[in-house]
Amino acid sequence: xxxxxxxxxxxxxxxxxxxxxxxxxxxxxxxxxxxxxxxxxxxxxxxxxxxxxxxxxxxxxxxxxxxxxxxxxxxxxxxxxxxxxxxxxxxxxxxxxxxxxxxxxxxxxxxxxxxxxxxxxxxxxxxxxxxxxxxxxxxxxxxxxxxxxxxxxxxxxxxxxxxxxxxxxxxxxxxxxxxxxxxxxxxxxxxxxxxxxxxxxxxxxxxxxxxxxxxxxxxxxxxxxxxxxxxxxxxxxxxxxxxxxxxxxxxxxxxxxxxxxxxxxxxxxxxxxxxxxxxxxxxxxxxxxxxxxxxxxxxxxxxxxxxxxxxxxxxxxxxxxxxxxxxx
Amino acid sequence: xxxxxxxxxxxxxxxxxxxxxxxxxxxxxxxxxxxxxxxxxxxxxxxxxxxxxxxxxxxxxxxxxxxxxxxxxxxxxxxxxxxxxxxxxxxxxxxxxxxxxxxxxxxxxxxxxxxxxxxxxxxxxxxxxxxxxxxxxxxxxxxxxxxxxxxxxxxxxxxxxxxxxxxxx
Numbered sequence: 001x002x003x004x005x006x007x008x009x010x011x012x013x014x015x016x017x018x019x020x021x022x023x024x025x026x027x028x029x030x031x032x033x034x035x036x037x038x039x040x041x042x043x044x045x046x047x048x049x050x051x052x053x054x055x056x057x058x059x060x061x062x063x064x065x066x067x068x069x070x071x072x073x074x075x076x077x078x079x080x081x082x083x084x085x086x087x088x089x090x091x092x093x094x095x096x097x098x099x100x101x102x103x104x105x106x107x108x109x110x111x112x113x114x115x116x117x118x119x120x121x122x123x124x125x126x127x128x129x130x131x132x133x134x135x136x137x138x139x140x141x142x143x144x145x146x147x148x149x150x151x152x153x154x155x156x157x158x159x160x161x162x163x164x165x166x167x168x169x170x171x172x173x174x175x176x177x178x179x180x181x182x183x184x185x186x187x188x189x190x191x192x193x194x195x196x197x198x199x200x201x202x203x204x205x206x207x208x209x210x211x212x213x214x215x216x217x218x219x220x221x222x223x224x225x226x227x228x229x230x231x232x233x234x235x236x237x238x239x240x241x242x243x244x245x246x247x248x249x250x251x252x253x254x255x256x257x258x259x260x261x262x263x264x265x266x267x268x269x270x271x272x273x274x275x276x277x278x279x280x281x282x283x284x285x286x287x288x289x290x291x292x293x294x295x296x297x298x299x300x301x302x303x304x305x306x307x308x309x310x311x312x313x314x315x316x317x318x319x320x321x322x323x324x325x326x327x328x
Numbered sequence: 329x330x331x332x333x334x335x336x337x338x339x340x341x342x343x344x345x346x347x348x349x350x351x352x353x354x355x356x357x358x359x360x361x362x363x364x365x366x367x368x369x370x371x372x373x374x375x376x377x378x379x380x381x382x383x384x385x386x387x388x389x390x391x392x393x394x395x396x397x398x399x400x401x402x403x404x405x406x407x408x409x410x411x412x413x414x415x416x417x418x419x420x421x422x423x424x425x426x427x428x429x430x431x432x433x434x435x436x437x438x439x440x441x442x443x444x445x446x447x448x449x450x451x452x453x454x455x456x457x458x459x460x461x462x463x464x465x466x467x468x469x470x471x472x473x474x475x476x477x478x479x480x481x482x483x484x485x486x487x488x489x490x491x492x493x494x495x496x497x
Contacts, residue, residue, distance in 0.1 A: 005329050006348040006394045028395060035351070035390045036371050048348070050395050076384075080450040085458045096453040100476025101442060103372060105384040106391065236453065236475035 001038050008050045012179050012213060018049045020181050020209040027051045027211055029072065029111040032103050037116060041125045042132060052108065055213045059083060065219035068177075071110030071212050075165065076101065078109060088217055090226035090245045094168035097230045100237050110212040113166055113176070113192065116203065117159035117267075118239055119148065130156045131200040138200075146305035147241070150313075151297075152266040157200030158303060160264055161193060162239050164230060167263035169215060170271050171245035172223050180210035189215070193268030200267070222249035222257050229320045230263070231312060240264035242312045248324035250284045258321070260296075262313055272296040275317065284325040289318035333397040337362055338406025346393045353377045355393035356403065364405035364433040368478070375477035378434040378441070379403050385441025387476075404433030407440065416440050419494030420487075427481035435477045439491045442473045446495075465495055 006028075009015035019025050025047035028034060037043040056070025059081045067083060078084060079095035099107065121127045121139035128137035140148050140158050148158040166189070174189040192204050206212075217223075226247035232238040243263035249256040258279050260272035275296035282288050293314040300310050329348045334341060337360065344359050353370075356362040356379070368376035370389045377389040380402040388401075407414035416436050419425070426432045446463045454472045455463060463469065470491050471484075479487060 001349045003329055004348060006331060006392070028392070031392055031395065032372060032387070032390050035392060038349075039371065048392075052395065074384075076445070076450065080445075080448070082459075085451070089458050092451065092458055093453075096451065096455075100375065101445065101473055102375060102378055102385050102387045102438065102476045103390075105381075105441075106386045236472050 001041075002044045004045050005047045006050065007047065009054060012051075012054050012211060015049050015051050015054055016179055016181060016209050016211055018047075019211075022047045023208065025049055029108040030074070030106040031111075032099075032107045033111065033115040037123070040123055042116075042123055051110075051211060055110065055211075062216060067217045069109050069215045069217065071108060071214055073109045074105055075099070075107045075109070075112055076104035078165075079104065086224065088168070088172055088220075088223045088226065090171060090223070090228045090247065091165065091168040091217070093228035094164040094230075094243075094245060097228060097240075097243070098164035109165070109215055112163055113169075113212060113215070114204065115163055118162045119159040120144070122159060131159060131196075134199070134201050141303065144305060145303040147239070147264075148303055148306055149266045150300040150302050150306060150309045151262075151270055152195040152268070153301065154196045154198065154200070156198055157196035157267065159196065159200070159267055161203075161266065161268050163269065164228070164240065164243060164263060166193070167243055167261050167269040168226075168228050168245040169217075170261035170269040171226065171247055171259040173218050173220060173259065175216040175218065176212055177214040177216060178206065178210045179213050180207060184213075186216070190271055196267045203267075220247070220259075222247045222259065225249065225324055226259070227320055227324055229316050231316060242309050242316060244313070244316050244320050246317070246320045246324060248284070248321055250325050253283055255279045255282055255284045255288075260317060260321075262317075265300075265309060265313060272317070274298075279321075284321070286318060286322055289321040290314060293317040331394045331397075333394055335360070335393070335396070335399065335401060337401045338403055348392070348394050350393045351389050352379070352391040352393045352396055352401070353388040356388065356401070362403055362405060364403045365437075366430055366433060368431065368434075373478070374431070374434075375438055376431050376434040378438040378477065380437060380441050383441075383444065385438050402437070404437045407436065414440065415497035416443075416491070416494035419497065420490045423486045423490035423493065425483060425487045425490035426479070427483050431477060431479045435474070435479065435487060438474060438477045439494060442491075443495050445473070465492070467492065
């Protein structure tokens with residue numbers, strides 16, 4: 001591992017300033033992904049600025065009836081939070097479907113959002129990868145790409161975002177609170193992650209020195225009727241092939257409102273807005289759920305090894321919505 | 329680059345100088361010669377390095393020593409009290425919950441940390457009712473909650489009953 005300096009800032013502003021001063025510095029929180037990538041030689045920062053003790057590690061009520069999750073809240077604590085379990089169950093379920101008990105204790109909310117892809121070529125410094133080394137080529141497009149993207153990919157990168165937690169947050173209309181050199185900004189979580197386009201090295205829209213300090217969950221009545229479903233190759237402790245987070249409000253058999261997000265299919269958690277639009281005002285039944293999923297997946301472009309993700313996504317969208325309409 | 333840190337391990341305080349790249353696992357094993365946490369994969373996938381950090385189980389191979397300055401650490405070697413093995417250790421012996429034994433310290437520390445999570449009412453992926461007040465630790469719950477600890481001898485058939493009985497003591 002390349003040598004680096006380690007520093008712990010006094011406060012958030014100090015951490016931001018420390019990063020701004022050092023172009024090749026990185027924030028360190030739980031370290032479960034970053035330390036691993038440093039061992040692999042994929043990440044090679046000159047300096048680590050430890051932020052784990054700087055941001056809140058609590059879940060707090062917001063005046064608007066929503067919740068603010070401090071960036072340092074461990075994944076395990078967030079999953080077990082009573083308010084999250086009751087009011088945003090899909091988020092608890094997503095967290096519990098990810099990683100292992102040990103990792104969830106170390107990993108933080110902010111760090112989970114910023115974890116990097118698990119594309120095997122990105123993690124292997126002996127292979128070309130546009131995300132790791134722009135312009136070197138993508139080994140996955142013609143390689144083993146069973147785990148790769150079917151939506152929103154580019155000729156430069158077909159990697160997927162690995163987070164379960166983020167998929168639920170996309171479905172729940174979360175906001176991200178960020179502190180940077182120019183102060184604080186708060187924006188919809190959908191604007192955090194990017195599609196690869198011709199800059200696959202950039203996972204997010206954050207500028208160097210911007211630090212996630214919190215995630216806000218807005219008050220959302222239908223979130224209490226939400227669910228996360230994940231399909232993977234083992235029963236536990238594996239990344240998603242495809243996952244879905246959904247929330248549903250049905251009245252007199254008609255879809256009043258719905259939220260759907262997909263994991264394992266794109267470079268970012270995929271908010272299925274086309275499917276949502278197709279469903280609002282329509283009868284809540286299996287045929288309509290399948291039809292809405294088909295609309296969302298119309299643009300899907302499978303690679304050699306991952307065409308199975310299209311029917312898989314279609315089926316788990318429909319199954320999850322069906323479960324939610326029956327549970328209500 | 330070096331850093332001076334203090335670690336509280338199994339009740340004893342240690343001051344040491346480590347390279348900033350040193351993981352907690354390497355600090356324990358190589359600097360302090362506390363070798364009950366094992367290095368299996370060194371990538372957070374096998375759980376052999378599991379220790380309790382301020383009471384919570386964690387992979388010490390992914391924790392940087394310098395970032396855990398001042399932390400209270402419990403390893404498998406520190407579970408025994410006054411020479412008496414921890415009930416979970418005794419249960420593993422009675423149920424023959426291992427073959428080669430390399431993953432065992434991590435399994436046992438992980439199980440001890442896991443029981444605290446159960447007592448705190450934390451649900452798991454297989455908990456039917458997310459809002460349940462009291463977790464019933466059946467075999468499915470044990471398997472799910474222990475999925476971060478791999479045993480390549482596949483002694484799971486004895487590990488699960490060892491933990492089940494160890495949890496009742």
